[in-house]
Amino acid sequence: MIAKIALEEAFNLPNLPRDNNQYTSPTGSADLAANLADIHDQRLKGMDENGIEYMVLSLTSPGPQDIIDPVAAQDLAKIANDYLAGEIRKNPDRFGGFGALSMHDPKSAALEARRAIKELGFHGLLVNDFQSTGNDGEGAIFYDQPEWDVFWKEVEELDVPLYIHPRLTTPAVTKLFLTGRPWLRGSTYFFRITLHVLGLYANGVFDRFPRLKIVIGHMGENIPFQLWRFDHRMSYYSNEPLPKAKRSLRETMKTNISITTSGHYGTPALLFAIRELGIDRVLFSIDYPYERIDQGPKWFDSITELSEEEKKQIAFGNAKRLLKLK
Numbered sequence: 001m002i003a004k005i006a007l008e009e010a011f012n013l014p015n016l017p018r019d020n021n022q023y024t025s026p027t028g029s030a031d032l033a034a035n036l037a038d039i040h041d042q043r044l045k046g047m048d049e050n051g052i053e054y055m056v057l058s059l060t061s062p063g064p065q066d067i068i069d070p071v072a073a074q075d076l077a078k079i080a081n082d083y084l085a086g087e088i089r090k091n092p093d094r095f096g097g098f099g100a101l102s103m104h105d106p107k108s109a110a111l112e113a114r115r116a117i118k119e120l121g122f123h124g125l126l127v128n129d130f131q132s133t134g135n136d137g138e139g140a141i142f143y144d145q146p147e148w149d150v151f152w153k154e155v156e157e158l159d160v161p162l163y164i165h166p167r168l169t170t171p172a173v174t175k176l177f178l179t180g181r182p183w184l185r186g187s188t189y190f191f192r193i194t195l196h197v198l199g200l201y202a203n204g205v206f207d208r209f210p211r212l213k214i215v216i217g218h219m220g221e222n223i224p225f226q227l228w229r230f231d232h233r234m235s236y237y238s239n240e241p242l243p244k245a246k247r248s249l250r251e252t253m254k255t256n257i258s259i260t261t262s263g264h265y266g267t268p269a270l271l272f273a274i275r276e277l278g279i280d281r282v283l284f285s286i287d288y289p290y291e292r293i294d295q296g297p298k299w300f301d302s303i304t305e306l307s308e309e310e311k312k313q314i315a316f317g318n319a320k321r322l323l324k325l326k
Helices: 029-037 042-049 070-090 106-119 146-158 171-178 193-202 223-237 249-256 267-277 295-302 308-323
Strands: 004-011 052-059 095-100 124-127 131-133 139-141 162-164 214-216 257-260
Touching: 004 029, 004 295, 004 308, 042 052, 052 070, 052 124, 052 308, 070 095, 070 106, 095 106, 106 124, 106 146, 162 193, 193 214, 193 223, 193 249, 223 249, 223 267, 249 257, 249 267, 295 308
Parallel strands: 004 052, 052 095, 095 124, 124 162, 162 214, 214 257
Antiparallel strands: 131 139
16 A cells, blocks of 8 residues: 545535535535544544545635625635644644635735745645626636736745635526536536636736646546647637737646646546656545545555556655645
């Protein structure tokens, strides 16, 4: 059994309702709620049984991104971050954290990001795709426009990764596209994190902030498999004012974006991602408790197509470098 570090692992505040969390899990919604709230009991037991030496926790999706009131969203981020910091202090050898952020305002987000890293000691930050806004919750704030440069500048200066995690789409879009096919919601098909990441790329965020470190899960949210076609089609816009990106997406992925195996345990997909991005851009994760805590480790340990050293690099080596772990 190879020692592992897991990066996309969710928790929830004990008193936070799950009304806006409509995801599924292998063992049902009741167990999901209990497993999200648990940190030091069944979670730690499962870590010990499956070679998870260290787990980086983050507030479960959608977190502050689903709250349309900026003050309430900011309050939730601060409460969640303070709570998580307290839980980590109970067992710092086994747990670390990614800070939650309200993304209604770039300056406020930058301030909480700095607090999460400098005061609370987190390894990085995590946002759940777009920020809901508007009275009906149908508005969406993305973070690839110039007004967000103040935020990205802060993240770059903090020199920590920002994990962009999916969330469910707005109610109107859900009704329009998923009526009659509800089982396709969420991770089955209808996460749209790719749009957000490609927006950051096309609008030149990585050129303006070349040391920015982004992490995306689920074997790269299909981006590795679309690299050739995306760069090919983007080249057609060479005479247009957009895109602003100066490098190809493939080049950017190899310098600024890491992917994890969270919730995607397909060996052919893993081997393809390594070939496209390089092995130093691929990190192990589980996606617990939305996946069983044993499934990802058992799959990873069973892989025969990689050498022991290659598996160690993915299991913990790349994470130690990215998160600056000792």
